[in-house]
Amino acid sequence: MISLLIFLPLVGALVAAFSRHAALSRWLTLAVSGVATLVSLGLWLGYDLVAGGFQYLQAYDWIPSVGIRYVVGLDGLSLPFVFLTALLTFVATLTEWKRTDSGFFALFLLLQAALTAVFTALDLVLFFVAFELVLIPMFFIIGVWGYDRRRYAAVKFLLYSLVGSVFLFVALLAAGFVAAEGGVVSFDYRDLVGNAALAANTTTALLICLGFIVAFLIKLPAFPLHTWLPHAHTQAPTAGSILLAGVLLKMGGYGMIRFNIALFPDAMLTLQPLLATLAVVGILYGGFVALGQTDLKQLIAYSSVNHMGFTLLGIASLTAFGVHGAVYQMVAHGVITGLLFMLVGMLSVRTHTRTIAALTGMYTAMPVLGGLLWLAMLGGAGMPGLAGFVGEFQALLGAFQNPATTAFAAAAVIGILVNGALMLWTIQRVLQGEPTTQMRENYDLEDLGGLELAAAAPLVFLALLWGLWPPSLTPFIDAGVQPALQAIANVSDLAGDLAGKVTGF
Amino acid sequence: MTFALIALLLLVFGGGTILLLATRFDTTPLVPAAIGLGASLLALMFFALSYSAEGALLGMYRLDGLSATGGMTLSLVAALTILGVMADPNRYYAGRSEVYALILYVALGATLMIGANNLLLLYVGIEMASYSSYILVGYYRDDRYSTEAAGKYFVLGAVASAFLLYGFSLIFGAGGGFYYDQIAATMAASEVIPVVLWPGLALVLVGFGFKLALVPFHGWTPDAYQGAPTMFAALVSVGPKVGAVVALGVLLTRALGADDIAVVWQQALVWLAILTMTVGNLQALNQTNIKRLLGYSSVAQLGTIAVGVAAGSVQGLGAVAFYGLAYAITNVGAFTVVAALSQAGLGEEVEDYKGLGKRHWPSALLFTLFLLSLAGVPLLAGFAGKLFVFKSAVDAGLLTLAVVAVLNTVLAYFYYVRVVVQMWLVDAEEDTASVHVHPVALTALAVGAVGVVLVGTFPGVALEVVRGGLEPLVPFLASR
Numbered sequence: 005m006i007s008l009l010i011f012l013p014l015v016g017a018l019v020a021a022f023s024r025h026a027a028l029s030r031w032l033t034l035a036v037s038g039v040a041t042l043v044s045l046g047l048w049l050g051y052d053l054v055a056g057g058f059q060y061l062q063a064y065d066w067i068p069s070v071g072i073r074y075v076v077g078l079d080g081l082s083l084p085f086v087f088l089t090a091l092l093t094f095v096a097t098l099t100e101w102k103r104t105d106s107g108f109f110a111l112f113l114l115l116q117a118a119l120t121a122v123f124t125a126l127d128l129v130l131f132f133v134a135f136e137l138v139l140i141p142m143f144f145i146i147g148v149w150g151y152d153r154r155r156y157a158a159v160k161f162l163l164y165s166l167v168g169s170v171f172l173f174v175a176l177l178a179a180g181f182v183a184a185e186g187g188v189v190s191f192d193y194r195d196l197v198g199n200a201a202l203a204a205n206t207t208t209a210l211l212i213c214l215g216f217i218v219a220f221l222i223k224l225p226a227f228p229l230h231t232w233l234p235h236a237h238t239q240a241p242t243a244g245s246i247l248l249a250g251v252l253l254k255m256g257g258y259g260m261i262r263f264n265i266a267l268f269p270d271a272m273l274t275l276q277p278l279l280a281t282l283a284v285v286g287i288l289y290g291g292f293v294a295l296g297q298t299d300l301k302q303l304i305a306y307s308s309v310n311h312m313g314f315t316l317l318g319i320a321s322l323t324a325f326g327v328h329g330a331v332y333q334m335v336a337h338g339v340i341t342g343l344l345f346m347l348v349g350m351l352s353v354r355t356h357t358r359t360i361a362a363l364t365g366m367y368t369a370m371p372v373l374g375g376l377l378w379l380a381m382l383g384g385a386g387m388p389g390l391a392g393f394v395g396e397f398q399a400l401l402g403a404f405q406n407p408a409t410t411a412f413a414a415a416a417v418i419g420i421l422v423n424g425a426l427m428l429w430t431i432q433r434v435l436q437g438e439p440t441t442q443m444r445e446n447y448d449l450e451d452l453g454g455l456e457l458a459a460a461a462p463l464v465f466l467a468l469l470w471g472l473w474p475p476s477l478t479p480f481i482d483a484g485v486q487p488a489l490q491a492i493a494n495v496s497d498l499a500g501d502l503a504g505k506v507t508g509f
Numbered sequence: 510m511t512f513a514l515i516a517l518l519l520l521v522f523g524g525g526t527i528l529l530l531a532t533r534f535d536t537t538p539l540v541p542a543a544i545g546l547g548a549s550l551l552a553l554m555f556f557a558l559s560y561s562a563e564g565a566l567l568g569m570y571r572l573d574g575l576s577a578t579g580g581m582t583l584s585l586v587a588a589l590t591i592l593g594v595m596a597d598p599n600r601y602y603a604g605r606s607e608v609y610a611l612i613l614y615v616a617l618g619a620t621l622m623i624g625a626n627n628l629l630l631l632y633v634g635i636e637m638a639s640y641s642s643y644i645l646v647g648y649y650r651d652d653r654y655s656t657e658a659a660g661k662y663f664v665l666g667a668v669a670s671a672f673l674l675y676g677f678s679l680i681f682g683a684g685g686g687f688y689y690d691q692i693a694a695t696m697a698a699s700e701v702i703p704v705v706l707w708p709g710l711a712l713v714l715v716g717f718g719f720k721l722a723l724v725p726f727h728g729w730t731p732d733a734y735q736g737a738p739t740m741f742a743a744l745v746s747v748g749p750k751v752g753a754v755v756a757l758g759v760l761l762t763r764a765l766g767a768d769d770i771a772v773v774w775q776q777a778l779v780w781l782a783i784l785t786m787t788v789g790n791l792q793a794l795n796q797t798n799i800k801r802l803l804g805y806s807s808v809a810q811l812g813t814i815a816v817g818v819a820a821g822s823v824q825g826l827g828a829v830a831f832y833g834l835a836y837a838i839t840n841v842g843a844f845t846v847v848a849a850l851s852q853a854g855l856g857e858e859v860e861d862y863k864g865l866g867k868r869h870w871p872s873a874l875l876f877t878l879f880l881l882s883l884a885g886v887p888l889l890a891g892f893a894g895k896l897f898v899f900k901s902a903v904d905a906g907l908l909t910l911a912v913v914a915v916l917n918t919v920l921a922y923f924y925y926v927r928v929v930v931q932m933w934l935v936d937a938e939e940d941t942a943s944v945h946v947h948p949v950a951l952t953a954l955a956v957g958a959v960g961v962v963l964v965g966t967f968p969g970v971a972l973e974v975v976r977g978g979l980e981p982l983v984p985f986l987a988s989r
Contacts, residue, residue, distance in 0.1 A: 067893075067969040069976065070900060129896075133887035140886070147934040148866075155934045159926065166922050174915050181903060 005047060006060050006076045009040050009086065009120045013093075017113035020106050029106040033097045033113055040090035040116065048083045048480070056080070056483040058126065058194070066130070071180065071189040075126040081262060081484025082123040084335045084477065085254055089119040091462060092250040092342055096243035098459035099346050108149060111141040112243065119251050123258065128176040128191040135172065135219075138252065139165050142244065150239040157232075157239035164232040168219035175215025179267065182208055197266055197487055203495065205270040213271035216264050217279075223256030224312045227286040237305035242349025245301070249308055250342035254334045257315045261327060265319070265488040269495045272322060279320035280403070280412040286313030288415070291422030295429070300351075300358045303430060304344050307384055310423050311337045311392075317416055318399030321409045322492050324485075326402020331481045333395025336470060340383035340392050343463040347377045350456055354449055360430070365439035369449040374435050376452075376460055381435075383467050385427035386420060391470035396420065513562055513572050513624075516555035516580055520587075520617040523548025524610035531606050538606065542595045545609030549587040549616065556580035556620075560978070568688070569627040574978020575830060579623030579755055582834045586747055586841055587616035589953050593740040593845045596950035597852040601648065601738055608648065608741075614641040615744055619752025623759070628677045628687045631756060635673065635720065638749040639666050645741035646733050658736025665729045669719030672712045679709030680764075689764035696767045707773075710765065714777055720753045723781045723815060724788040727808045731796075734804035739851060742800060743844030746807045751833040754811065758818040758826045771821055778819035779910050785812030786913065790920040799847055799857050802924060803840070806883060809921060810836055816907075816914050817898040823979050825901035830975040832894030835882070835964055839890055842957035843879040846872055849950035854942065859928055864937025869944035873932045875954045882961045884925040885918050890961045893968030 016036040020029035051059055058077035066074045078086065093116045097109070118141070121134035139162055147158030180191045183199040196202065202209050222229045233253075237245050265272055272279075290309030297303040311333065318330030350373060351366065352358045367374030383390040386397075400420075403413035439449065452460070470477050527541045559580075562572040570576070590612050594601050601608050618638030625631035643666060647659025677687075683706035684692030696702065718726040734742040761774050789809030796802040814836065817829035847857065850872060855861050865873040882889035895918065902911040964971050 065969075066967075067972070069969060069972055070897070136887045140881075144933060147930070155930065158934060159930060162926060163922065167919055170915055170919050174912065177900070177903070 005043065006078060006120075006124050007062055009043060009090070010076070010117050010124070012036055012040065013113040013117035013120070017110045017117065020110035020113060023106050026104040026106050026109075029109040030097065030101065030103070033109040034094065036113060037090055037093040037097060037116060040120070041087070041094050044083075044087045044090050047078060048087055051078065051080070051083060051480065053080075053479055053483055056486065061126075066127075072129045072191055073127050074130060075192055075194075076121070076124040076130075077126050078124060079484045080480035080482065081258065081331065083480055083484070084331075085123040085251065085258060085338075086120055088254075088335065088338045089116055089123065089251050092246055092338070095342070095346065095459045095462060096246045098455060099246065099349060100241065100243040101455055103149075105149075108145070111145050112247075115141040115145070115247060119247075119255075122255055126193040128180065128193065128196070128263075130191075132169070132173055132176055135255065136169055138255070139169075142248065142252065145244040146236055146240045149241045150244070151241075152239070153235065154239045157235035160232045161236040164222055164229070168222035171215045172219035175212045175219075178208075178212045178215070182212065193262075198491070199267070202267050203269055203491065205274075205495075209268050210271040210274060213264055213268035213275065216268075217260065217275065220256040220259040220264070221282070221316075223259070224253060224316060225256070225309065226282045226312065226316050227289050227309065230286070230290075230309050233309065234302050234305045237308070237345075238299060238302045242346060245345040245349070246342045249304075249345055250338040253308065253312060254338060257312070257319065257330055257334045260316075260319050261331065261485060261488050265322070265327065266491050269491040272492075273496055276320055276322060276408060279316060280409050283313045283316035283320055284412045284415045284419070286310070286316065287419035288422065291419050291426060294426050295422065298360055300348050300360050300363065300430075300434065301345070303360070303426070304341065304348060304384070307423065307426060308337070308341055310419060311341070311384075313419065314396050314399045314416070317403050317409070317412065318395075320412075321399070321403040321406045322496070323402040323406050324489055325398050325405060326409075327485045327488060328478075328481055329395050329398025329400070329402055331395075331485060332470075332474075332477065333392070333399055335477065335481075336383075336391035336395045336467070339463050339466045339470070340380055340390070343376070343380045343460060343467065344384060346460060346463070347373060347380055350452065351377070355443060355447055360433050362440070362443070363434045364437040365435075367435040368437075369439045369444070370451040372452045372457070376464065378431060378435055379464065379467070381427045381431050383471075385424045389468075389471050391467045393471060394474050512555045512559035513570070513577065513580070514566060516552040516559065516584075517566075517570075517617065517620070519548050519552040519555065520584075520613050520620070523552075524613040524617070527606055527610040527613075531610075538598050539595075541606035541609045542591060542598070545591045545613055546588055546595075548613060549584045549591065552616075553581050553584035553588065556584060560974075565626055569630040570621065570624045571626045572624075574974070575755070575759070575826075576620070576624030576978075578830060578834070578975055578978050579752065580620045582751065582837050583616040583619045583748055586744065586751075586837050587612050589838075589841045589845065589957060590740055590744045592949055592953035593743065593841075593848055596849060596947035596953070600852065601740065608645070611641040611645050612744060614638070615645070615748045619748045622752040622756035625756060625759075626689055628681065628689075631760065632670075632674060632677060634756070635749075635753065636670060638752060639670065639720070642666075642741075642745045642749055646737040646745060648738050648741060652736075654736040655738065656736075658733045661729045662733040665719060669716045669726075672719070673716030676709045676712030676716055679705045679712065683709060684764070689760065692764040693766060696765070696770065702767075702769060706770070710770070710774060713760075714774065714781075717753060717757045718781060721750055721757070721811050721815070722808050723812065724785040724808065727785065727789070730808055731792075731801045731804035734807075735798060735800045739800065739844055739848035742804075743841045743848070746804070746844065747837045747840050750807070750811055751837050754814050754818060755826075755830055755833055758829050761818065762821055762826065766821070775819055775821055775907075778815055779907060782812050782815040782819055782910060783913050785809065785815065786917040787920075790917050790924075793924045794920070796924070797859055799859050799862070799928070800844075802859065802928070803843055803847070806921070806924070807840060809917065810840070810883065813895065813898060813914060813917070816902050816910055819907060819910060820898075820901040820905035822901060822905050823976075824904055825898075827972065827976045827979055828894070828897035828901045830978070831897055831968070831972050834971060834975070835890035835894040835961075838957050838960045838964070839879050839882045842954060842961065843876065843883065845950060845954055845957070846876040846879065849946045849954070850944065852950070853944045853946050855944065859931055862928060862931045863935045864932070865944070866933040868937055869946060871951065872944070872946050872954070875958050877929050877932065878958050878961060880925045880928055882965065884922050887965075888962070889965040890968075891965070893965055893972075897968075897972065
């Protein structure tokens with residue numbers, strides 16, 4: 005079933021690429037991502053929580069002479085992201101329904117296939133292949149269909165990511181060789197978890213861990229490796245921004261929990277202060293820089309740096325609550341920021357501008373669009389009752405629990421204030437008041453149509469569901485992060501007390 | 510034994526027929542092309558049949574999987590080149606038709622190099638490929654760039670040959686014979702390595718350095734590629750190079766594989782490879798001419814392949830042969846796109862490729878595929894080649910080399926991506942004419958593209974074929 009989720013979009017992409025009819029490609033993309041959404045939802049509901057671990061496994065030899073295999077499986081950590089990938093592709097297609105290029109839709113299907121492979125791959129080389137493959141469609145989506153400075157943004161995005169990939173490549177090859185200790189080399193994640201040579205407190209393990217983390221910090225992105233993000237987000241077409249914010253960034257956090265913590269717990273303990281520092285700087289810096297933005301899309305892009313800072317803080321805390329919260333935060337950010345980018349895209353199509361100063365009274369002009377944007381902004385601010393709150397709270401709680409990161413958590417709280425202020429101020433500037441006469445006279449400020457409402461509806465529903473009823477998500481994340489927590493518990497007495505099941509949510 | 514012989518003779522007589530009847534072909538230019546294509550494809554088939562043969566032809570030409578695979582690769586390269594020439598016969602003065610014979614002889618010479626079991630046959634192979642290449646590079650005899658390129662290539666090539674020949678004679682003196690086995694046996698028997706071997710080895714390495722365009726012996730390459738007719742640049746960047754690099758690997762591991770000699774050539778090759786990759790990539794960065802860019806890129810690529818030779822192991826040689834195959838298909842593909850597009854009226858500057866994605870998307874797509882394969886993007890042939898080469902270096906304990914090689918791939922991304930950006934992300938000027946690419950060229954390109962994707966996605970199959978061919982060499986490499 006997992007292979008179906010990977011190869012169906014791939015076949016779809018081939019058909020769409022060579023099709024002369026844009027309508028066919030469009031419907032095909034919608035159908036494929038719709039089917040994938042339902043299938044991944046089915047897999048999610050069918051996941052056996054009691055048994056835990058990897059399920060729906062498929063394993064075949066791929067390049068046997070080098071020990072590379074095709075292994076895919078799903079656990080609680082990957083399920084939400086696989087689902088989000090399919091769902092966001094679906095809503096992104098609806099958002100861009102008026103496009104008339106087959107290539108655009110073919111690239112989205114390719115992106116969907118690659119992203120699904122990233123989150124399901126259990127062989128390190130397969131993971132790397134998918135990780136690289138994600139870049140190519142996104143590069144073209146930004147570079148060909150983006151806004152004015154698209155070429156600069158696309159090239160910057162590609163080169164940053166490629167540099168990260170090279171570190172990842174060296175590190176994962178080294179991990180395979182070091183773990184084998186002269187024996188049979190395997191890149192199978194299940195063989196590597198708990199490997200003593202990788203988990204040990206050695207310089208080699210630390211260096212390999214650093215190789216992984218550089219790639220993931222670029223992806224996340226964490227300060228000071230984030231400078232590609234504002235450009236890529238701002239210049240990408242709306243659907244590209246949705247996928248970029250919704251899923252692409254999550255590859256970083258996912259990789260850190262899946263690989264860094266689970267494979268190199270001891271090295272992560274060493275790196276803990278560094279990561280926590282980067283997280284706090286990212287939270288504060290992202291928030292403050294976002295305050296100074298004049299472009300609405302760029303503002304949301306910088307607020308992503310702030311949000312992903314909380315994810316990194318949760319990961320750096322190395323506690324059950326922290327890691328759990330990091331995953332929750334990523335899932336919530338995927339839904340809420342995806343929604344934000346979608347709505348801002350719809351807004352800017354109508355007003356022909358993204359400059360905040362030119363936008364006032366949008367709520368008065370378009371109550372439905374304005375209302376949804378209001379909701380999404382509050383979600384971005386981390387208001388209780390919406391998904392963003394739960395993750396941020398858990399991540400902070402985890403960081404407080406671990407004495408090593410308590411101080412960082414205290415500093416990070418200021419970031420919540422900044423972020424709240426940012427969102428409220430933006431609501432005040434963009435949504436409240438009356439639209440300018442110039443805006444009213446020149447543009448047709450029509451409220452959302454049925455198609456656009458249909459695109460936004462699933463995201464609004466999920467933001468509310470995961471905000472009001474966390475148990476719909478918590479047990480799965482809990483099952484998914486156990487290997488990582490177990491690895492930490494093995495090397496650290498302190499964190500060992502804090503590892504385990506997250507209760508009360 | 511007969512199959513390999515038939516394959517070699519097909520190349521010999523295919524070329525011979527074309528040459529003998531050349532004057533009659535002036536009115537029917539398609540016939541010699543068909544003979545050339547037929548001969549190379551048949552040779553490809555017969556090389557494939559000879560895969561599991563054993564022994565040697567006349568004691569000089571090894572019959573094993575490696576020589577068969579080499580023959581197959583080079584016959585394929587010859588066939589693809591001939592297709593590229595057929596797409597635009599007037600440009601290559603094909604009315605005089607000897608081009609097809611020369612293309613076959615480049616492939617034949619390179620095949621002989623790979624299969625050589627003997628220094629003399631190795632030399633004959635090298636010279637055969639080289640002389641045919643000199644003529645092809647200078648084929649536009651009225652064009653000053655083409656003649657200048659050929660002049661440079663010829664002078665430096667001849668110097669390199671002199672180095673090689675002198676080196677061979679010294680090795681002959683030290684080893685007491687021309688046969689690889691004989692040399693290896695003498696070395697194993699003697700307690701002290703004869704002193705004359707060292708200058709011999711040094712001369713051979715320098716000679717091969719020129720032939721492979723390893724830095725600092727690479728100066729001639731970009732000029733030769735830029736001046737040469739594009740399809741011949743494709744052939745010359747691949748045929749003699751792949752032949753020579755595999756031949757170097759076989760010669761070093763088989764004849765000079767004794768531990769105390771291997772340490773020396775391994776160190777030398779490590780530094781040559783590091784220099785070649787780094788300098789090649791750095792110089793490629795600011796090239797504005799697409800053929801020069803590909804020229805420097807192929808310098809860097811050869812440096813990467815040399816990493817596998819430096820590993821000096823079965824795995825390393827397997828990786829070299831595999832990468833040779835991947836590089837051959839990819840690079841011929843890339844040059845063929847340039848050739849086909851210049852036939853369609855496009856210039857040869859990177860700038861001229863602006864907006865190609867909108868003007869003619871199939872050729873832009875194919876070129877992107879080949880460039881990404883050269884850059885080493887996963888699921889394309891180049892990535893698998895790099896993976897195997899790097900792994901062999903790590904296993905041989907050459908960690909520094911492996912790390913430098915990986916860092917170099919980052920450098921290389923910059924210039925490959927630059928071309929891709931020009932094609933897809935930059936809009937062409939309003940008045941540019943539309944592009945029409947010859948269907949024959951498109952066919953050859955499609956074949957190459959499918960090959961790049963298949964070899965890249967399922968590298969295991971090709972690697973097994975190559976590895977199987979190395980079995981006879983295992984005893985010589987067992988010490989490493």
